[in-house]
Amino acid sequence: MPEKYNLTSRVFHWLIALMIFVLFGVGLYMSGLPDDHPSRGSLYGLHKASGFLLIWLVVARILWTAVLTRAPAMPDALPARDVKIHKAVIGLLYLLMLIVPVSGFLMSTFAGFPVDFFGLFEVPLLFEKNRQLGGFFHEVHEYAPWLLMGLVVLHVLGAVRHRLADPGGPTDVLKRML
């Protein structure tokens, strides 16, 4: 069994992590801008287009991870309890990596605003305008990104803890993703 995640898995991991951090920051910043701010429209457009792209990257990553490749086996030296917690956090991370952008997409769809994909094409509106559903997904899109960030903090603390406890050693899992 290889020790490291393969290159495709590593590129997926870091590209998606970077996009999530930027989308989170931009999302918070843009929604706090006054309605007549000159950058508001373009930031919303960029946030929505790159968030829409992220949905498909996450779908591709799930296919890659679940069907097309195999994760390296967990080091034997890791306590079973840590492996259990890690797996639970990873499962929730995948769930939220879908819920967060899909709720953003559905919020916009039900509000009647299509996604303009970087000026290349417009994603067709899949559903009719619906104020109630739009409000529901807006609410989801307000809280779910914080839940995702909370899980990311736990996930990173786990990696940092193992690195500090055993730098470069068998339980230093960070080196498997670098």
Ligand code: HEM
């Ligand atoms: C992982 C991807 C995404 C992340 C991390 C993210 C994060 C955020 C955050 C933190 C906010 C601020 C929420 C608030 O405090 O009100 C926000 C707002 C927003 N997001 Fe996203 N978002 C993502 C994907 C998307 C997608 C795919 C769309 C639509 C296609 C979208 C549309 C919006 C819109 C329209 C707002 C502004 C809502 C308002 O004005 O209150 N987001 N996003």
Ligand code: HEM
């Ligand atoms: C938005 C941010 C992040 C998300 C959504 C995320 C998600 C994930 C997921 C789903 C996996 C499982 C492997 C896979 O299916 O490809 C994973 C593995 C991993 N992540 Fe992250 N991650 C994020 C940020 C980070 C950061 C900042 C670090 C660095 C401290 C990190 C360190 C790791 C490590 C070391 C592994 C491999 C664990 C193992 O050995 O199996 N992640 N991450």
